[in-house]
Amino acid sequence: xxxxxxxxxxxxxxxxxxxxxxxxxxxxxxxxxxxxxxxxxxxxxxxxxxxxxxxxxxxxxxxxxxxxxxxxxxxxxxxxxxxxxxxxxxxxxxxxxxxxxxxxxxxxxxxxxxxxxxxxxxxxxxxxxxxxxxxxxxxxxxxxxxxxxxxxxxxxxxxxxxxxxxxxxxxxxxxxxxxxxxxxxxxxxxxxxxxxxxxxxxxxxxxxxxxxxxxxxxxxxxxxxxxxxxxxxxxxxxxxxxxxxxxxxxxxxxxxxxxxxxxxxxxxxxxxxxxxxxxxxxxxxxxxxx
Numbered sequence: 001x002x003x004x005x006x007x008x009x010x011x012x013x014x015x016x017x018x019x020x021x022x023x024x025x026x027x028x029x030x031x032x033x034x035x036x037x038x039x040x041x042x043x044x045x046x047x048x049x050x051x052x053x054x055x056x057x058x059x060x061x062x063x064x065x066x067x068x069x070x071x072x073x074x075x076x077x078x079x080x081x082x083x084x085x086x087x088x089x090x091x092x093x094x095x096x097x098x099x100x101x102x103x104x105x106x107x108x109x110x111x112x113x114x115x116x117x118x119x120x121x122x123x124x125x126x127x128x129x130x131x132x133x134x135x136x137x138x139x140x141x142x143x144x145x146x147x148x149x150x151x152x153x154x155x156x157x158x159x160x161x162x163x164x165x166x167x168x169x170x171x172x173x174x175x176x177x178x179x180x181x182x183x184x185x186x187x188x189x190x191x192x193x194x195x196x197x198x199x200x201x202x203x204x205x206x207x208x209x210x211x212x213x214x215x216x217x218x219x220x221x222x223x224x225x226x227x228x229x230x231x232x233x234x235x236x237x238x239x240x241x242x243x244x245x246x247x248x249x250x251x252x253x254x255x256x257x258x259x260x261x262x263x264x265x266x267x268x269x270x271x272x273x274x275x276x277x278x279x280x281x282x283x284x285x286x287x288x289x290x
Contacts, residue, residue, distance in 0.1 A: 003150065003188050008044050008135050011037040015063070016128045022118045025110055028077040035074050038067035043184035045131075047153040048138070056134060059127040062120060069113040076106040079216045091232045094224055098232075101223050150188050157182040161258070167251055169244060175251060176207040199254060206250040210243035 014037040018030065026034070041063055044050070051057050080102045083095060117124065160178050164171050183200040217236040224230055 003048070003139055005135065005139055007040070007187070009132060011040040011044070012128050012132050012135075015041065015066075016125055019117050019121050019124050019128075022114055022121060024114050025107070026073070026113070028074075031070050031073045031077065031113075035067060035070040038063050038070065039180070040184060040187075042067065043181060044188060047150045047185045047188065049149060050131075050134065050138060053134065055127050055130040059124075059131050062124055062127065065116060066113075069109070069116045072109040073106060073113055075212070075215065076102050076109060078212050079219065080106070082212060082216050086232065086235060088231050088235055091230075091235075094220075094226070094230065094232045098220055098223055101219070150185055154182060154185045157185060158258075161255060167248060172207055172244075172247060172251065173211045176204055176211070179204050179207070179251075179254075196258065199257070203247075203250045203254050206243075206247040210240065210247040213240045213243050 014033055018026075018034045018037075023030065042060060045056060045060055051060055080099065083098055083102070086095060088095075157178065161175075161182065164175070167175055179200050183197055183204060186194065186197050186200070213236065217233065217240050220230075220233050220236055224233065226233060
């Protein structure tokens with residue numbers, strides 16, 4: 001099967017499973033799974049143009065809200081995890097204060113996520129069931145057209161990796177969104193991941209980790225308000241600088257390797273690299289590129 005229907009159906013089931021029980025205090029793993037499933041559905045339905053009918057259009061509207069709500073809880077889980085790795089002598093009070101702040105915010109955002117889903121549980125489950133049937137019908141009726149649609153979308157997203165010409169702190173996180181979108185579409189093909197998919201994942205993670213530490217530093221500055229003399233805030237800034245350098249290097253390496261960018265003096269007339277093209281072609285053919 002050119003399009004990995006099992007992956008799409010799994011995302012639909014996972015979202016329905018979460019909606020069926022709607023925990024008031026979901027585990028970090030459950031929130032991560034929910035957010036990932038919602039993101040995959042948004043990417044899939046967008047790539048295959050499956051949002052033309054009323055049911056799917058309204059479902060995606062609900063899924064976007066759930067994705068945003070789950071993202072707020074997930075962010076706090078990640079920030080709490082990063083904070084727990086810092087052990088500075090004499091800064092335990094600051095770390096405890098931040099940890100309590102995150103715990104309170106996490107509980108508040110988890111309640112909002114619960115209310116968002118529980119208030120529309122019946123409608124959500126009905127629309128998920130309808131979407132599941134539509135995916136089966138669409139893929140059975142229109143193959144290989146869905147593969148071609150996804151491949152064309154992948155090429156468009158791959159081309160977007162050329163921009164902006166210069167990556168910096170102000171646009172690196174937005175660049176990560178492009179990387180995630182392309183990776184999600186390429187993963188629609190069946191089988192194990194390709195080299196490009198793996199490399200996109202590494203860049204996504206590197207930029208995401210830097211951005212998470214930046215968020216942690218920003219919250220620390222607001223909550224602690226100690227100024228330049230706070231050792232914890234100083235440590236966070238140093239970590240942010242290291243993570244930014246790592247993320248920027250990873251992104252620039254990706255562009256040089258796949259988009260053909262030279263090491264210096266980037267050109268605006270850049271072609272997509274052969275591996276990016278081969279991955280899109282493999283998607284159209286219903287297989288994974290190596």
